[in-house]
Amino acid sequence: MLCELLSSSSVLFNSLLTRLIKLTGIRTGLPLPSGWEMFWQLIVYFLIEDYTSYWVHRLLHSNWGYEKIHHLHHEYSAPMGFAAPYAHWSEILILGVPAFLGPALVPGHITNYWLWFVLRQVEAIEIHSGYDLSWSPTKFIPFYGGAEYHDYHHYVGRRSQSNFASVFTYCDYLYGTDKGYRSHKSIILRKMEETLERNGHRREGSYNSMTSQDFKSE
Ligand SMILES: [Zn+2]
Numbered sequence: 374m375l376c377e378l379l380s381s382s383s384v385l386f387n388s389l390l391t392r393l394i395k396l397t398g399i400r401t402g403l404p405l406p407s408g409w410e411m412f413w414q415l416i417v418y419f420l421i422e423d424y425t426s427y428w429v430h431r432l433l434h435s436n437w438g439y440e441k442i443h444h445l446h447h448e449y450s451a452p453m454g455f456a457a458p459y460a461h462w463s464e465i466l467i468l469g470v471p472a473f474l475g476p477a478l479v480p481g482h483i484t485n486y487w488l489w490f491v492l493r494q495v496e497a498i499e500i501h502s503g504y505d506l507s508w509s510p511t512k513f514i515p516f517y518g519g520a521e522y523h524d525y526h527h528y529v530g531r532r533s534q535s536n537f538a539s540v541f542t543y544c545d546y547l548y549g550t551d552k553g554y555r556s557h558k559s560i561i562l563r564k565m566e567e568t569l570e571r572n573g574h575r576r577e578g579s580y581n582s583m584t585s586q587d588f589k590s591e
C-alpha cells in the first residue's frame with residue numbers, strides 16, 4: 374500500500390515538474406546549445422542576478438533586515454569559503470529569486486542552468502575565500518569584485534554601507550556605495566607608501582602587489 378502511494382506520488386511529481394519545465398520554456402532535449410548561446414546567456418544571468426541581488430542585499434542591511442536575517446551571514450568578519458552559504462534560511466530563499474530570475478526571463482537549455490548555478494556557487498566561494506590570487510582567471514573579467522572587495526564588506530560588518538554587489542563593482546560605483554571602500558583603500562595605500570619611504574625604498578605597483586615583508590619593521 375505504502376509502495377503504491379509512493380510510486381503514484383512520484384509519478385505525479387514528475388509530471389508536474391515536466392509541465393513546469395515546459396511552461397518556463399526550458400529545453401531539455403537535443404540538440405545541445407551552441408557555445409555562443411551558452412556564453413551570452415550566462416552573461417545575461419550574471420548581470421540580472423548581480424543587479425537584483427545588489428538591491429536585495431541593501432535591503433538586508435536595513436535595521437530590520439540585518440537584525441532578523443542578515444546578521445548570521447556577517448558572523449564572519451574575515452570569511453572563508455564555507456561562509457559563502459552560511460546564512461539564515463530565509464536569506465537563502467530570498468537570494469534564490471535573483472538567481473532564478475535570469476533563467477526565467479531568458480530561458481535556454483537545461484544544461485546551461487546547471488552551468489549557471491555551478492559557476493555562481495564557485496564565484497560565491499571564491500569571494501568568501503579570503504584569497505585574492507593574482508593568477509585567477511577572474512582578473513580578466515571587467516568590473517569583477519573578487520575576494521578583497523567582498524572581504525571589506527564583511528570586515529566593516531553591520532555598519533557596512535559599502536560593496537553590496539555579489540559579482541561586479543559597477544552597481545556600487547553607480548549608486549555611490551563603494552565610497553567607504555575606496556577611501557579605506559586609499560588610506561591603506563598611503564600608509565604603505567609612507568612605510569616604504571621610511572624604510573628607504575620605493576616600489577611601484579598596487580597595494581595588492583605589496584607583501585607583508587615590505588612592512589616587517591611596522
Ligand atoms: Zn551584507
Ligand SMILES: [Zn+2]
Nearest residue numbers: 446501523527
Ligand atoms: Zn558574504
